[in-house]
Amino acid sequence: MGLLNRLVESSTLISRNAEADVYLVDGFLGRPAILKIRVPKGYRDERLDRRLRQMRSYREAVILHRLRDRGLPVPMLYFASLRDGVLIMEYIEGIALAQALSRLELEDAVRYFSILGGVARGMHGAGVIHGDLNLNNILVRDGDLWLIDFGLSYWSDSPKDMAIDLDSLRRSLDSTVPSLAERLFEEFLNSYREGNNYYDEVLRFYSRLRRMGRYYAER
Amino acid sequence: MIVMGIESTAHTFGVGIIDGEGNILADVRARYTPPRGMGIEPFNAAEHHSKEAANVLRDALSEAGIGVEDIDVIAFSRGPGLGPCLRVGASLARYLALRHGKPLYPVHHGVGHLELVTHYYSLRNPLHLLVSGGHTSILVLNECRYRVFGETLDITVGNLLDVLAREAGLDFPGGPVIESLAEKGGELLDLPYTIIGTSFQFSGILTKAIQLLKSHRIEDVAYSVQEVAFSIIVEAVERALRAVPFDVDGIAISGGVASNDTLYKKLGVMAERYGLKVYRLPKRLNGDNGVQIAVVGLRMALAGVEPPELSSTGVVQRWRIDEVDIPWAC
Ligand SMILES: Nc1ncnc2c1ncn2[C@@H]1O[C@H](COP(=O)(O)OP(=O)(O)O)[C@@H](O)[C@H]1O
Numbered sequence A: 001m002g003l004l005n006r007l008v009e010s011s012t013l014i015s016r017n018a019e020a021d022v023y024l025v026d027g028f029l030g031r032p033a034i035l036k037i038r039v040p041k042g043y044r045d046e047r048l049d050r051r052l053r054q055m056r057s058y059r060e061a062v063i064l065h066r067l068r069d070r071g072l073p074v075p076m077l078y079f080a081s082l083r084d085g086v087l088i089m090e091y092i093e094g095i096a097l098a099q100a101l102s103r104l105e106l107e108d109a110v111r112y113f114s115i116l117g118g119v120a121r122g123m124h125g126a127g128v129i130h131g132d133l134n135l136n137n138i139l140v141r142d143g144d145l146w147l148i149d150f151g152l153s154y155w156s157d158s159p160k161d162m163a164i165d166l167d168s169l170r171r172s173l174d175s176t177v178p179s180l181a182e183r184l185f186e187e188f189l190n191s192y193r194e195g196n197n198y199y200d201e202v203l204r205f206y207s208r209l210r211r212m213g214r215y216y217a218e219r
Numbered sequence B: 001m002i003v004m005g006i007e008s009t010a011h012t013f014g015v016g017i018i019d020g021e022g023n024i025l026a027d028v029r030a031r032y033t034p035p036r037g038m039g040i041e042p043f044n045a046a047e048h049h050s051k052e053a054a055n056v057l058r059d060a061l062s063e064a065g066i067g068v069e070d071i072d073v074i075a076f077s078r079g080p081g082l083g084p085c086l087r088v089g090a091s092l093a094r095y096l097a098l099r100h101g102k103p104l105y106p107v108h109h110g111v112g113h114l115e116l117v118t119h120y121y122s123l124r125n126p127l128h129l130l131v132s133g134g135h136t137s138i139l140v141l142n143e144c145r146y147r148v149f150g151e152t153l154d155i156t157v158g159n160l161l162d163v164l165a166r167e168a169g170l171d172f173p174g175g176p177v178i179e180s181l182a183e184k185g186g187e188l189l190d191l192p193y194t195i196i197g198t199s200f201q202f203s204g205i206l207t208k209a210i211q212l213l214k215s216h217r218i219e220d221v222a223y224s225v226q227e228v229a230f231s232i233i234v235e236a237v238e239r240a241l242r243a244v245p246f247d248v249d250g251i252a253i254s255g256g257v258a259s260n261d262t263l264y265k266k267l268g269v270m271a272e273r274y275g276l277k278v279y280r281l282p283k284r285l286n287g288d289n290g291v292q293i294a295v296v297g298l299r300m301a302l303a304g305v306e307p308p309e310l311s312s313t314g315v316v317q318r319w320r321i322d323e324v325d326i327p328w329a330c
């Protein structure tokens, strides 16, 4: 951990969230980089906590690697220490779509959702479910878009799981920009659909999930 | 102003009376308890409520030291809940309103839980965690409605605890029994930790826990179920904090499961990191009661909401909390 501590000391904390502390590293092999550390959660049983942190770091590392390989817009992974729950990755100079939406013209917002539809289709085609597809895990700049934060991601080629990503995105839209949600989601679906063999099935599960989420099951 | 609230969504029949400042003048309840090993049977519960309604009403009036004619506004929980139970409260409310010429407000039961804690601590706009038999949701008031920032995608946490207790042959409600058993457990059994952004699922935990009952101590099963289910909830709340597009002035926990100290403590540990306080009502007010309904009635009256025609005050068994307009926050 000595080397890591030194790295952290010379970095700036840019985000502290539910899961991780995220630092901007000034120069990692001469480039700006992001250092993400999954910190222990005092409210969880230590055994459960350690298991979750290791598993999530592992998944994020492997999935970043796989998606980047497929040419999808995600940060390049530079380094991973799974035991410590530490990842170092490419720094994306962009802002969260959640933030961007409040300043964007509708037309530009719509364009991002069209790009997003294609990226989500590519990700699902690569057998990856994001697991936390919300407006804060999408970074944008000048018409380009990246997906980040794959800690809750997993492998699956089941339309049922793909539908979960659609539901998360829709919920995020509904709660943050209620008045734009419908329009932007429609645009997302339009491009998610293109040449997507899974589309009909995914949408069927999505509708079901939405209904179910609306009224809880009883046992 | 004096407001009466009538609650009868599930196991509890309650009448609450408050004054115009929201001070509680009366809070009387009767609770239906299903036979051991069984869930709530709606018709039996409704029969219990019909039998108790008059007594509860009379006791509430005498506790408040008033007569029906002193009441200015009547509110009742219109849903969501069990049809037969809801109809008992609705009938009484309509009868009183009609007979004594009082304005009548139908109220969403869940909104009652939220508004009671907001009101009690004079909060501006907290992040709400509503944990009960009917709901497990994370909500914030935004643009005239309670927006759901996260929720269970299958069963509620109250349901998880009650059904587990029932399967283990324990008393209803399951929450308190599971909590005290968990204190004597400590082995962490493997249960599915399913969180999807700020939403989550519990039915996998229930299925696995029921299997584990056969091979493990009930204390360890109880400990593990609480540990995993509550950690999921707290993590989802922590994630939701980030998703809310403005600052909240605390975390408010409500609903029957809010009485669980393990959950409350976990939430506190998380909130401290963000400099937020967790607001929880005195335990008695977490469970279903008439006061929470009266508080919403008071807010409606103060906001000048026109009471609906009597003919459009029918009960609604399934009613999403985010479909309810909140006129006093517009
Ligand atoms: N590769 C990156 N490039 C630029 N900023 C990043 C990158 N990764 C994370 N961030 C910033 O850090 C924040 C939190 O990172 P994220 O991976 O989403 O972790 P968390 O699980 O805490 O949400 C992001 O919202 C973003 O602002």
Ligand SMILES: [Mg+2]
Binding pocket: A017, A136, A137, A149
């Ligand atoms: Mg994130």
